[in-house]
Amino acid sequence: MIVGIPKEIKNNESRVGMTPAGVFELVKNNHTVYVQSGAGEGSGFFNKDYQQVGAVILDTIGQVYAMSQMIVKVKEPIAEEYDLIQEGQIVFTYFHFASSEALTKAMIKQKAICIAYETVEDEEGTLPLLTPMSEVAGRMAIQQGAKYLEKPVKGRGVLLGGVPGVAPGKVLVLGAGVVGIQAAKMAAGLGAHVTIMDINMKRLRYANDVMPPHVVTEFSNEFNIRKHIKTHDLIIGGVLLKGAKAPNLITRDMLKEMRPGTVIVDVAVDQGGCVETTRPTTHEDPIYIIDDVVHYSVANMPGAVPYTSTMALTNVTLPYALKLANLGWEEACKRDVSLNKGLNIVSGKVVYEEIIEAFGWEEALA
Numbered sequence: 001m002i003v004g005i006p007k008e009i010k011n012n013e014s015r016v017g018m019t020p021a022g023v024f025e026l027v028k029n030n031h032t033v034y035v036q037s038g039a040g041e042g043s044g045f046f047n048k049d050y051q052q053v054g055a056v057i058l059d060t061i062g063q064v065y066a067m068s069q070m071i072v073k074v075k076e077p078i079a080e081e082y083d084l085i086q087e088g089q090i091v092f093t094y095f096h097f098a099s100s101e102a103l104t105k106a107m108i109k110q111k112a113i114c115i116a117y118e119t120v121e122d123e124e125g126t127l128p129l130l131t132p133m134s135e136v137a138g139r140m141a142i143q144q145g146a147k148y149l150e151k152p153v154k155g156r157g158v159l160l161g162g163v164p165g166v167a168p169g170k171v172l173v174l175g176a177g178v179v180g181i182q183a184a185k186m187a188a189g190l191g192a193h194v195t196i197m198d199i200n201m202k203r204l205r206y207a208n209d210v211m212p213p214h215v216v217t218e219f220s221n222e223f224n225i226r227k228h229i230k231t232h233d234l235i236i237g238g239v240l241l242k243g244a245k246a247p248n249l250i251t252r253d254m255l256k257e258m259r260p261g262t263v264i265v266d267v268a269v270d271q272g273g274c275v276e277t278t279r280p281t282t283h284e285d286p287i288y289i290i291d292d293v294v295h296y297s298v299a300n301m302p303g304a305v306p307y308t309s310t311m312a313l314t315n316v317t318l319p320y321a322l323k324l325a326n327l328g329w330e331e332a333c334k335r336d337v338s339l340n341k342g343l344n345i346v347s348g349k350v351v352y353e354e355i356i357e358a359f360g361w362e363e364a365l366a
């Protein structure tokens with residue numbers, strides 16, 4: 001198969017779809033790999049690194065799309081890429097269709113085979129291709145939240161870990177999944193007082209078992225959320241519904257109950273956000289303020305640490321990319337139930353039910 005790795009063109013997205021080590025494995029399996037010139041530079045991988053493992057460097061993104069049967073990338077295609085995608089071409093990437101009707105309709109129109117990293121699901125119900133980026137984003141949420149709590153950027157002026165004689169800051173984590181656990185771990189490591197909430201008692205029991213005593217668990221409901229937002233300095237939105245739009249756990253009216261300078265980091269922004277006032281931002285312009293509450297909702301948070309993120313992503317995507325290249329998408333998805341769940345749009349038809357539900361469509365718009 002001919003595999004193409006284009007340069008990401010989303011704002012401040014420095015990750016790349018595959019490391020040279022991943023390309024080496026594809027070439028070793030007799031596949032042709034085209035890499036757009038400069039695609040890996042942001043992650044610390046250069047043209048010569050790809051050429052040394054057998055890749056062919058192409059000058060433009062148009063050439064990569066035009067000459068490839070499968071595109072392996074990181075983020076969803078943006079408007080400039082829509083028309084580059086060919087009918088029947090496999091596009092293997094993060095899509096998050098439920099948060100963008102425009103993207104969904106564009107991919108239906110192009111009649112591509114859209115396989116979404118975020119809905120590939122293993123036998124245990126976990127999302128193996130989303131997990132490493134959730135781990136990065138969960139840890140970064142505290143790193144960024146701590147920064148935006150500083151007064152010069154309109155935060156409350158709170159040091160999360162406190163100092164002797166001064167109480168530490170308080171962090172509220174909504175969701176005890178991968179993002180939430182990683183965020184709680186980082187916040188606890190800084191010495192903050194952490195409350196982690198979820199509706200899944202299994203997840204809360206797990207958090208209770210693995211976290212230090214200054215991380216407390218509480219069942220998530222509107223009453224408890226309203227109670228805690230009044231006293232917590234940093235709120236992390238880490239709620240995920242597989243392939244579907246995230247629920248609004250914090251509504252616009254709740255902002256008035258928070259103290260001025262409270263910071264919200266909504267990691268669920270890719271799926272529409274779990275805060276009603278969330279809108280996607282970029283690394284270039286990451287925050288906005290509503291009712292004196294600082295919102296950080298960068299849609300590609302792991303893109304700020306591209307070396308770590310690209311390495312972690314290739315670790316998990318490569319086995320699936322190899323199956324797709326070796327067998328073709330139909331046979332690969334037939335043999336691998338996990339990969340089959342990654343199929344979102346096939347030749348102009350939505351085949352993932354949650355996407356249809358997210359937009360209130362009656363059918364798959366075939």
